[in-house]
Amino acid sequence: MPFTSLGLAPSLAKAAAELGFTTPTPIQLEAIPVVLGGADLLATAQTGSGKTAAFALPLLQRLQTGAAHTPRRVRALVLVPTRELAAQVGEVVRSLAQHLPNRPKVAVAFGGVSINPQLMALRGGADVVVATPGRLLDLVEHNALRLSAVELLVLDEADRLLDLGFADELQRVLALLPAQRQNLFFSATFPPAVQALAGGLLRDPQRVDVPTPAQAEAVVLQRAIMVDASRRTQLLRQLIKDNGWERVLVFVATQYSADRVATKLHHGDLFATSFHGGLSQGARKQALTEFKEKRWDVVVTTDLAARGIDIAQLPVVVNYDLPRSAVDYVHRIGRTGRAGESGLAVSFVSASTLPHWRLIEKRQGMSLPLEEVAGFEPSEVATQAEPGTGGVKGKRPSKKDKLRAAAAAAAQAPVKP
Template sequence: MTFSSLGLIEPLLKTLDTIGYQTPTPVQVQTIPAILARRDLMAAAQTGSGKTAGFALPLLQRLAMEGPQVASNSVRALVLVPTRELAEQVHQSFREYGTHLPLRTDVVYGGVSINPQMMKMRRGLDILVATPGRLLDLLDHNALRLSAVSILVLDEADRLLDMGFADEIGRILAQLPKDRQNLFFSATFPPAVQALAEKMLRNPARIEVQPAPTVEATIRQRAIEVDASRRTQLLCHLIHESCWDRVLVFVATKHSAEQLADKLGKAGIKAAAFHGELSQGARSHVLAEFKACRLQVVVATDVAARGIDIEQLPAVVNYDLPRSAVDYIHRIGRTGRAGESGTAVSFISAASEPHFRLIEKRQRLRLSREQISGFEPIATTAPVTALMTASLAGPSTGGIKGKRKSKKDKLREAVARKND
């Protein structure tokens, strides 16, 4: 199978030859003909499957062949993505693939001034890549109309809903013309995503290249037991011992990211935090410094798990475990890309052991637990069954009903202590 046999036009084939794309991936083999046939599409596609080219190439071809250019403050094709980094990445793909086509493309997202983005809308665009919040800002400012949209792409729909964009997507859909082609890409299809797909799509072509994300064979996975209080020391030890020139470290919150980056800096390791509360300029600067090897460690929340491609990244560390098995795969998938080898380390404490076992079960993994000399855990792991029973029982209520002190008892004790 070749790109030519999929029906792509010469300008696109010329570009693909220049950038070295020889053979279409499985997802591209299925998506390109379906999109060129103007069918709605529902595709299960993961990061690294080639899905961006799978929808960008036929979308560019459709717009180039249909013409004419779009009117002022209007857009012909709209691509919604969950994060700023993914928006920029998808936009750059459109620009690269469309090098020999007379089409105007641009990208909008939050964290930067809206005024230059409003100015760009005046000429109209053939393709706009956007995050939902900033798109609605432009609509609220009357800087953009969606009445001319003929193609809508939702990329990483599960992530869009996970990040709380359901209401925003609903508002955007209400402003789109009903007569349009809908392309729906998602790594997973939980009930909320399935419901959105059924609402949007009309007799869609269904494509599922892989039933779930898989771990590349080039990634060496390690699970290291360590007390939570000694994770920072162990991280520093691993960085020095393994001679990692760069490592992406995942934590649960923005506060943890800032705190850990500060501790690493004090230990003589060049590190920076990366999370959603940073301005776009700051986020772009951190990534540029990291890619140029001027930063050794980036401490990130899950905003970096998808849509970021760091070439030759040797290691990823789960300082805090991810919430789900799917997030685990997306996190560790930042290393071992494009045929390179990589290492993914997860820190396992007594409290997090049951959750990691659940991740293993969902991904059909079983990793041997390691202990590093000098960092052996002191805390003992409670029986898994007991921990799971406690988890199922729900959060603690603070004691056994009838045995806790009442507010009156506490007040009496306070008065007694004061009188003493």
């Protein structure tokens, strides 16, 4: 089915084809007509499903209608949780708009870098703004833009926005928007905080749920290896060399661990670097670009890279530290095995994290054999697990979850004019 059959203009269908979208993905097939029709949308879609184009294509088509304004007014606002996702979404929107007769101006804004270039870029206004909430509010306070003309609001990865603690900033942004607008929520999961926020903002939304296809999951081979925690770096280095892995994305729990493990691997004759939120935006962009260009063997990262980052043909993902939740496990291993390519996801399990791993298995409905690698047989003995979650975030909300839910629920209260 061609994109034009969904009601899109030929110029947008051509731009989509140039980006590799020859036929609509499931999320695009269901979401595009809804957005073009003007209804609010609540969509569940995993990273890599084509969701950015699912809202960017109809968004751009809608911007072709209406009178031109000088200076330009912000008519579409896309809120995202991270710098990397902001840059990625902005690039997609600009690429899709390249053949439009009335090409909109797209501005991208995020923190961690100087605000001055972003202020300069907004001179004369913008039609579309892709931003993280905090930097967007900074720009408003500098009188660089106004949000009173926004016709379409997109929350991309809404669950991640709230998980990163943006609830208060979201409320401040929403208070600046006109009451009459179209709202689009895209989220991989819908925890209570997101449901509360959506319930207060969306008007009779249409719901689109696009689960991960079984055949997509099958292309990722998953392995679990028992190893003493103190020997994980040695084992990782050995696996990379023995198997000839050319590019490996390694997930750890903290920024400190990312730097430490990357340094140890680099001393072990591997081209390894770290990637996390403590680095400058320039350093992060450079590391990611060089990894995509295969100039690094290993990138050691936090969950910052678990979503919103697309690395084509990434062969291997390693959970050096297990993720806190089963949902994060899905996002981590989803960095490999994309677009029909095969991939490998390896998780290191130690005696102390075995209960944690068992709960991840249970919540994912899987059971993997615990392997041992010759020369790295574990010497630690697992202790009897205490009742609880084993360190895995469960369904019962924590105190922090309750605070986030309460902040998001404030969206249900009417906004004063």
